[in-house]
Amino acid sequence: MKNLFVTYRRDSEKNPVYNIGPVRDFNADHVFDCGQCFRWRRLDDGSYTGIASGKIANVAYGDGQVRITGLFGTTEKTDVRDFWIDYLDLNRDYGKIKRRLKKDDPVMTSAIKEGKGIRILNQDLWETIVSFIISQNNNIPRIKGCIEGLARLAGDPIVGDKDEAYLVPKGNGRMGESVHGLYTLEGLQPYTIPSPEKLASMTVEDLAPVKLGYRAKYLIETAKTVCEKGLPGNMEELNALTGVGPKVANCIGLFGLGLTDSFPIDVWVARVMSKYYGFKEDDFDGMRAYAEEHFGEYSGFAQQYLFYHIRQNQ
DNA sequence: CGGCAGGCGGTTA
DNA sequence: TAACCGCCTGCC
Numbered sequence: 001m002k003n004l005f006v007t008y009r010r011d012s013e014k015n016p017v018y019n020i021g022p023v024r025d026f027n028a029d030h031v032f033d034c035g036q037c038f039r040w041r042r043l044d045d046g047s048y049t050g051i052a053s054g055k056i057a058n059v060a061y062g063d064g065q066v067r068i069t070g071l072f073g074t075t076e077k078t079d080v081r082d083f084w085i086d087y088l089d090l091n092r093d094y095g096k097i098k099r100r101l102k103k104d105d106p107v108m109t110s111a112i113k114e115g116k117g118i119r120i121l122n123q124d125l126w127e128t129i130v131s132f133i134i135s136q137n138n139n140i141p142r143i144k145g146c147i148e149g150l151a152r153l154a155g156d157p158i159v160g161d162k163d164e165a166y167l168v169p170k171g172n173g174r175m176g177e178s179v180h181g182l183y184t185l186e187g188l189q190p191y192t193i194p195s196p197e198k199l200a201s202m203t204v205e206d207l208a209p210v211k212l213g214y215r216a217k218y219l220i221e222t223a224k225t226v227c228e229k230g231l232p233g234n235m236e237e238l239n240a241l242t243g244v245g246p247k248v249a250n251c252i253g254l255f256g257l258g259l260t261d262s263f264p265i266d267v268w269v270a271r272v273m274s275k276y277y278g279f280k281e282d283d284f285d286g287m288r289a290y291a292e293e294h295f296g297e298y299s300g301f302a303q304q305y306l307f308y309h310i311r312q313n314q
Numbered sequence: 315c316g317g318c319a320g321g322c323g324g325t326t327a
Numbered sequence: 328t329a330a331c332c333g334c335c336t337g338c339c
Contacts, residue, residue, distance in 0.1 A: 035323060136324045142334065143323085213332025218325085245325045266323035307323080 004090060006080055018080045021065035025094035027117020028061050034118050034308040036255050038131055038144045051151075052087055053124045054158055054192040055079060059088070061117070066090060089119045097301050105294070107276040108302060115308035120300060121255060125231050127193045128256030133218050133243045135251070147193065149210040154198055155191035199223035218243025235259070246284075254300040263291040263299040272310040 040050030047060035058070035
């Protein structure tokens with residue numbers, strides 16, 4: 001545990017504002033736009049508002065401090081200390097990780113230069129399972145839309161003891177924001193991702209409005225498995241879930257179980273490994289072996305830097 | 315402009 | 328190895 005200090009004040013509108021520091025290696029765009037999460041939205045001021053584990057916050061970074069505000073549906077002070085600091089992975093030394101990955105690797109060096117503020121979020125396991133089953137063979141705007149739609153259809157409303165929750169930006173016409181709406185509190189209630197019990201009790205017909213396609217039955221099947229056997233605790237149990245193959249299992253392992261040696265290979269990572277490391281685009285075994293040998297316990301971080309790099313330069 | 319492939323942060327049978 | 332939901336983009 002590093003020595004992070006949390007300071008607290010209220011702004012002119014009486015909102016609680018928490019500043020956490022000293023924190024280096026943090027950039028909100030890098031953190032929330034490197035493909036690991038789907039419920040965060042960028043505001044005009046560069047901050048992000050999102051939902052995780054039924055809690056809502058607005059996160060920004062500046063002057064070596066992470067600013068958390070707009071808390072809602074939470075007990076505030078305790079949540080900053082007990083939830084958000086860990087969720088944002090603020091106790092991890094990314095300088096060490098980056099030095100190790102950059103060593104003798106010009107590709108990682110430039111990838112890290114580009115995504116230097118990436119942090120791997122410690123996300124709720126069940127929410128990660130749901131999110132990444134939905135993500136398969138799907139694109140990001142639609143994934144976001146499906147998750148919001150699922151939450152609204154089957155999740156629990158998130159209620160707070162005050163009115164001033166933070167808002168997401170006005171719709172910009174992109175899918176997932178215009179179709180399913182924004183989770184402002186002015187006219188639209190925010191919802192949690194539904195529990196395993198709730199999903200297990202539903203049918204494919206029930207979920208039809210969310211338009212998950214063939215993924216709906218995977219979700220229900222997996223929910224039933226979790227209700228019966230509990231949440232998965234390792235790669236083997238993840239791979240046994242319906243709708244969870246190698247790529248999705250690695251994503252869940254990395255984001256939901258903290259298995260930092262995971263190396264999810266999606267089309268983009270395959271592309272970057274082919275472009276810069278000389279692999280054939282379908283040589284997943286070769287890529288996995290390379291990651292294991294060269295990135296080792298930091299494979300997950302390497303994957304995030306590479307993913308962000310190729311997405312920025314596509 | 316309208317219709318129709320091609321593709322998507324893959325997995326299943 | 329092809330089929331798969333659904334919705335996007337690009338092409339004609």
